[in-house]
Amino acid sequence: MQAVTKTNTNSWIEVGAVADIPKQGARVVRTKDGDIAVFRTLDDEVFALRDRCPHKGGQLSQGIVYGNKVACPLHDWKISLDTGMAVAPDEGCAARFPVRVEGGKVLLSLIPEEGCLNA
């Protein structure tokens, strides 16, 4: 995922190594504004979403990760990791957070990207 131009470069926070996140899994970054789920896919892509399913608030970080999707553990909604959008016909989103990988380290911005109210 690319950084959004608006993001202040100073706001990148190193949250850990890619290797700290299981493949096809996720870890949580706990902030005062709520949890952010950081996902790692089979081919080592890293995504970050608000850890809150648009349906009933389930923790997306606890779901099964497959392809570029995660299945919410509470009621099986599927959320696309790259867009944060629920897979149709369900409707809703989880806000994306800019995240990038540098030298095996995961850098995260705590400022959600715009476009999703579930931030």
Next chain:
Amino acid sequence: MKEKLVVIGNGMAGIRAVEELLKLAPDKYEITVFGSEPHPNYNRILLSPVLTGEKQFSEIVLNDDAWYAEHDITLHKGKTVVDIDRRKRVVKAADGTTAAYDRLLLATGSIPFILPVPGKDLPGVIGFRDFADVEAMLMAAMDYRHAVVIGGGLLGLEAANGLMKQGMKVTVVHLPDALMERQLDAPSARMLKKSLEERGLEFVLQGDTEEIIGKKRVQGVRLKDGRELTADLVVMAVGIRPNIELAKKTGLYCERGVVVNDTMQTYDPAVYAVGECVQHRGQTYGLVAPLFDQAKVCANHLAHFGIARYEGSITSTKLKVTGIDLFSAGDFSGGDQTEEIVLQDAGAGMYKKVVLKDNRIQGAVMYGDTMDGAWYFQLMRDGTDVSNLRDKLLFGQAHLGDAGHGDIKTRVVAMADSTEICGCNGVCKGTIVKTIVDKKLFTLEEVRAHTKASSSCGSCTGLVENLLAATLGGDYSTAPKKKPVCPCTEHSHDEVRLAIRNQSLKTMPAVFKTLEWKTPDGCNKCRPALNFYLLVAWPGEYVDDNQARFINERVHANIQKDGTYSVIPRIWGGETTPGELRALAEIAEKYEVPTVHITGGQRIDFLGIKKETLPAIWGDLSKAGFVSGHAYGKAIRTVKTCVGKNWCRFGTQDSTTMGIELEKMTWGSWTPHKFKLAVSGCPRNCAEATIKDFGVVCVDSGYELHVGGNGGVKVRATDFLCAVKNPEEGKEYCAAFLQVYREEAHYLERTAPWVERIGLSYIKQRVVEDAESRKLAAERFYNSQRFSQVDPWAERAMGMDKHEFIPLKLVG
């Protein structure tokens, strides 16, 4: 440059194939569609309600002009393709329009069969096939009075009913001696005829049409016995035949229909065909569900995925005449090898017949009360052994002890819109019907995706299927002969398990590769299933894939709605001590457990534990001698017992000790779904052993073993397996039963539906009659237990999977 796809036929099958193709490969083709009719694609099966005036044409349009535009599809409405040049790959329409193709899809449908009698070409003689026919009928109904419908099959009766509703006096002429002889047997056909006569239709059975008479327009029909019937309109509904004129002309191999293989390809590899024009494995189809199956397979190949296969369909029928409930499915003609079960109440206008072969449903006919049609159809499709249901079969699913659902009073058609259909997700009838209509849904899966109805516990599936049938009208049916594990594959559960064993597939990537999975790493449906299958097939060898497990099994605790977890330690056989209780009390206080609850399985449940706290609390439980109760897993849950003869004045055996021994033997094992046991000390059955997956009821002479019970959504009492003399024997039978279940059931299939699906006699044969088979199965179970009886809580308290329990980082 994009390849060019030309579709000949703008009907339900052709456009469905295009829709499926757009889902898979939206940008692969430049698509051109030719349709003879001057309309966009509409739902042909709903022409009957248009004829009766219950629906407008605009309501049955499936894809409007905007849809074609939106997908950049060139649509030639009202242009009939008359020529295909397969060498140059160009098609030509009657008006001279041409289009070049790289791939061609034939979906020319069918045409009504017109009897070759004199007068067949007179004005006023029509078929019942497309909207033009409906318009002709509606026009005739305005100007004329007498109609004759030739053909008393499904289509003929719907036409007759519609014309009558439009005010015409209608006579149906039918050659056989009973109506709908392909779908009904004699008694149900008689009941149908009687009720249609009461509505005002007239019938001439065994009526053989000799000539249609008239000068400028049809005036009547003369039969071979000399009778003459007045008619201003004659509708020929004696059958349809595949429309293969164009295919034949261009030299494609045809028999009754255009012959295709399992990939819907014709003898010309650049030409595919789907729908009613097709002949597949000798069969032609005229119902919607098979056509949709074909469309899906065809799209898969057009998208160059190259993995799907069409293997035929079984179908069911329902007559779309408002107020008449009629259902038939499969082959009910009977024969030497078959048995019939019949329930008839002519006074109440109710008739049901189920035809069995080897205790499996081969066909069913229902009249008056079709509530259970979907259920019979499912039993038939799944090849379920119904030996144990036979005495109740005709009374319907509601009589099987279904808790709360399926009450006969809750017949879907009569229900108010506000009636709740799906209790799990709170979905009402009105919502489902509206969604089916608005979103143009055809299948159960689509209804599940859009409304969530029937997507949780599944107990309302029959009701939802009935609603689909009632809303769509007749031809709704679900058809694939086998069910794939999930959309990632075409293979069924059984095929996958077989391949894992026979081809020595020992890792998940090996399964994906060998069985040509469509996705790189599966999905949340197939991965847990494969993980389980591999674990059972290769005990001690396969390394459990944590990331393929649902959260509860991954962290060995039950996630709650607020994101906290519940912790339930094992209490062997439900028997505890003051010391254990004191330890539990101290741990609960130490961690300030918000709620302590006693479960239905005689365990103590700590609720509201934060994830980070889990390893610590488990460590303390471990020190106090507790192990995981596996209350979170598709695993051995609990063995519930009563106090037995040690205390109870009625007790016949030491049920508590046997329960504890069973639990020590079985704990830690992963199973296709949760597995519960119980041992009752006497037939009063205080431990409720007869609603468990494996239950023991002690009697004076020994131990009765019961299997396949379930106390959940749908209560099912166990089947009696056998009686044994001593606890040791009972344990061996239990191990063998468990292992056969572990090795052969589908993932997420509880013992109750599994026993119903494969039949008790098979289980008896494997576990009771064949001592050698029992011994071997039990040994395989004991062997697998060597690797699974490791307490997951103790391991995690020691630091295993630490990353699961702590945040990656705390910020601010």
